[in-house]
Amino acid sequence: MTRDLRRMRGRVAIVGAAEADEHGKLPQKSAFALHAEAARNALADAGLRKDDVDAVFSAGLWMGSETAEYVGIRPRYIDGTQIGGCSFIAHVQHAMAAIDAGVCDVALITHGESGASRVGMPGTRFGADSWRLQFENPFGLAGPPTGYALAAARHMHEFGTTSEQLAEVAVATRKWAQLNPRAIMRDPLTVADVLASRMISWPLRLLDCCLVTDAGGAVVVTSAERARDCAKKPVYVLGTGEASTHVMVSQMPDFARWDAARMAGERAFAMAGVTHADVDVAELYDAFTIVPIMALEALGFCGDGEGGAFVSGGRTAPGGAFPMNTNGGGLSYTHSGMYGMFTLVEAVRQLRGECGPRQVADCTIALCHGLGGMFSAAATLIAGTEVP
Amino acid sequence: MSEYKGPIPLPTPETRPFWEAARRHELELRRCRTCGRHHFYPRAACPHCLSGDLEWRRVSGRGTLHTFTVVHRGQRDFPLPAPYVIAIVELAEGPRLMTNLVGVAPDPTAIRIGMPVQVTFEDVSSDVALPRFRPA
Numbered sequence: 001m002t003r004d005l006r007r008m009r010g011r012v013a014i015v016g017a018a019e020a021d022e023h024g025k026l027p028q029k030s031a032f033a034l035h036a037e038a039a040r041n042a043l044a045d046a047g048l049r050k051d052d053v054d055a056v057f058s059a060g061l062w063m064g065s066e067t068a069e070y071v072g073i074r075p076r077y078i079d080g081t082q083i084g085g086c087s088f089i090a091h092v093q094h095a096m097a098a099i100d101a102g103v104c105d106v107a108l109i110t111h112g113e114s115g116a117s118r119v120g121m122p123g124t125r126f127g128a129d130s131w132r133l134q135f136e137n138p139f140g141l142a143g144p145p146t147g148y149a150l151a152a153a154r155h156m157h158e159f160g161t162t163s164e165q166l167a168e169v170a171v172a173t174r175k176w177a178q179l180n181p182r183a184i185m186r187d188p189l190t191v192a193d194v195l196a197s198r199m200i201s202w203p204l205r206l207l208d209c210c211l212v213t214d215a216g217g218a219v220v221v222t223s224a225e226r227a228r229d230c231a232k233k234p235v236y237v238l239g240t241g242e243a244s245t246h247v248m249v250s251q252m253p254d255f256a257r258w259d260a261a262r263m264a265g266e267r268a269f270a271m272a273g274v275t276h277a278d279v280d281v282a283e284l285y286d287a288f289t290i291v292p293i294m295a296l297e298a299l300g301f302c303g304d305g306e307g308g309a310f311v312s313g314g315r316t317a318p319g320g321a322f323p324m325n326t327n328g329g330g331l332s333y334t335h336s337g338m339y340g341m342f343t344l345v346e347a348v349r350q351l352r353g354e355c356g357p358r359q360v361a362d363c364t365i366a367l368c369h370g371l372g373g374m375f376s377a378a379a380t381l382i383a384g385t386e387v388p
Numbered sequence: 389m390s391e392y393k394g395p396i397p398l399p400t401p402e403t404r405p406f407w408e409a410a411r412r413h414e415l416e417l418r419r420c421r422t423c424g425r426h427h428f429y430p431r432a433a434c435p436h437c438l439s440g441d442l443e444w445r446r447v448s449g450r451g452t453l454h455t456f457t458v459v460h461r462g463q464r465d466f467p468l469p470a471p472y473v474i475a476i477v478e479l480a481e482g483p484r485l486m487t488n489l490v491g492v493a494p495d496p497t498a499i500r501i502g503m504p505v506q507v508t509f510e511d512v513s514s515d516v517a518l519p520r521f522r523p524a
Contacts, residue, residue: 128398135429137395138518139474139488142463146474149457157455157501202458202471202496250476250486255455 005239005271010387012096013227013234016046017348020112020216023334024184027214030120031060032070034112034216034336039071042218047231048106053220055079055104057095059087060113060338062122067110077104083244085285085338086370088219089379092344093240095221105222109344112216113336119214132248142201144287145209147249147374149201152290154255156203159305163203165312166289167194170207170331172317173286177328179318179358184211185332194289208289210330210339217341219348224387235351238365239272239382241265249374256305260378261298261369268367268380269300273388276301280363281350282322283343285371286329292316295369299380323360326350340370340379351385392512394467402432405444410517413509417481419445428483449507450524451479456501458494467512477505477521491522 018041020034035058043050055077056068064080079094081087088109095107114121126132132141141147155161171191177183189207197206227234243263245253253259269276282301284292293307301322302310316324325331327346330339347366349355368381399407406429409416417426422439426447433440454476462470473489490508492498504524509517 128395129400131429133395134397134399134403136486137463138397138512139486139520140394140459140463140466140468140472141474141486142459142461142466145461146457146459149459150455150474150476153457153496154455154501199458199460201460201474204457248486250484255476 005267006273008096008100009238009272010224010236012099012221013224013236014092014219014221014344014348014383015227015230015232015234016042016048016220017345018042018045018218019342019345023213023215025116025214026114027117027119029114029214031112031114032067032120034114034214035067035110036071038112038216038218039108039110042220043108045231046220048220052106053108055095055098055107057091057107057109058111060111060122073108083242083377084372085287086340086372086377086379087338088341088344089368089370089381090242092219092221092237092381093242093379096237096240099221099223105226107221108218109221110216110218111336111338111341113338114214115335115337116212116214136248136250145201145204148288148290149204150249151252151255151294151375152203152288155290155294158256159308161293161308163195164191165293165308166208167191168311169286169289169292169316170194172311172314172320173325173329173331175317176326176358177332180328180333183328183333184213185328204288204290210287210335211332213334213336215334215336217345219341219344233352233385235348235383235385236387237381238274238384238387239268239270240380241267241271242377242379244372244377247373247376252375258294258298258375258378260376261295264378264380265299265369268382272382274365274382278365279367279382280323280365281326281347281360282324282367282369283326283347284324284369285339285343286325286331287335287339287371289331291371292324294375299369318358326355326358326360343368343370344381347383351383392467393465394512396513396516403430406430407516409446410509410519411515413517415447415449415507415519416444417447417479417483418442426481426483428485447479447481451477451505451521453489453499453501453503453505454478454484456489456499458496473499475521488520489522490520
């Protein structure tokens with residue numbers, strides 16, 4: 001029996017958050033260059049120096065310590081947990097535990113991925129004798145869209161979710177992107193545009209799919225005590241959760257329900273001691289339009305099968321009742337491949353009130369939720385400006 | 389046979405009997421002697437109860453279509469021309485597997501989740517046959 005995690009509320013805080021200097025198509029920059037830029041910018045944001053860092057967390061590398069070598073840090077705590085794009089949100093939970101245990105003091109969590117240009121990236125992880133190449137690839141699995149389409153089709157079958165409802169996610173997210181000068185896709189977008197885009201893997205069309213970019217981001221986590229001496233107002237970690245149910249999509253326990261998200265979300269809410277109505281802004285990983293719909297259901301913002309109706313009518317768009325993916329998301333802002341880091345960066349900025357025209361009014365509690373693999377893993381973070 | 393351009397699986401010790409059965413156009417699954425449940429993909433430990441007391445069982449090859457996608461932008465050089473259907477089939481014995489649905493138009497209006505399907509094997513090399521499924 002694990003101990004009641006409520007005692008951990010607000011013990012640590014995010015004190016720095018930033019992206020790499022630029023993003024998009026950057027063939028002149030390796031994945032490590034993006035890690036380093038993001039690390040530099042996040043430490044500057046925190047008012048900390050490289051030598052203050054004693055713990056390095058990262059994912060998507062050959063070894064977890066590679067970033068540390070590249071930026072010249074000799075950490076006493078290293079975490080290379082790789083559970084897909086939500087890894088960095090899980091790292092916040094791991095950092096919380098390590099800092100509270102006194103094993104480390106200042107945790108640097110970095111992400112850098114040359115997702116479009118593929119410069120300095122680890123090679124394929126899958127040999128011909130891997131489970132994936134034995135039992136999935138021989139049937140023509142062609143990257144993430146085919147896998148996510150299997151869940152989308154089952155969701156539509158069980159609940160009557162429509163292509164129009166999927167498109168609503170892309171349209172609302174684009175409206176937020178239009179308020180973010182850094183977002184890559186800022187042209188106006190309608191439901192009809194999404195439905196007219198070419199089919200990639202039925203029922204997912206091109207504009208149901210995220211971008212593919214080169215990008216990086218980083219956050220810095222330390223104790224609440226030390227956070228009060230940092231450059232900006234601390235963003236307190238109130239609740240965390242992570243879970244994994246499978247890796248390959250063919251092993252997904254329930255194609256219409258995201259079990260890992262339910263497990264991660266329940267823990268995060270229980271630890272934070274806040275209600276769904278308390279959440280002012282939600283940053284939900286949106287690799288495909290079906291993903292936030294299934295996240296909203298799994299996290300309990302609506303019931304199973306109600307996600308399509310939930311996102312309809314511009315509810316998640318600027319001015320809607322439920323501000324979601326306010327940076328423009330993976331669909332319109334950026335998506336390096338492991339997007340979860342950018343949910344953290346945006347949540348920190350919203351809680352600090354730094355978001356200019358896209359700022360959510362009176363934003364005191366934010367929820368970040370990440371996706372790993374093929375609905376395989378999930379990590380949830382609830383953060384706030386105060387400890388309730 | 390003409391040279392097959394798609395990915396050909398390379399068996400591991402725990403999967404070799406599955407692929408050897410497939411070559412004979414038979415579908416075999418691992419079954420746990422301790423808890424009685426089948427599983428897929430084949431493992432050296434039961435994913436339900438962790439028992440190592442496992443046996444191979446020839447199964448019916450019958451199942452139902454659990455979910456599917458019609459792939460328009462497919463794997464490069466994949467031998468089935470796009471659009472093709474990737475399916476998750478739930479076997480009568482319980483486990484699900486990924487496969488292709490063949491013998492039906494690659495049209496979502498012609499395919500029904502829940503429809504009964506039956507295994508059919510395609511020899512893709514002298515050593516390997518792939519289990520695909522067709523409407524039963």
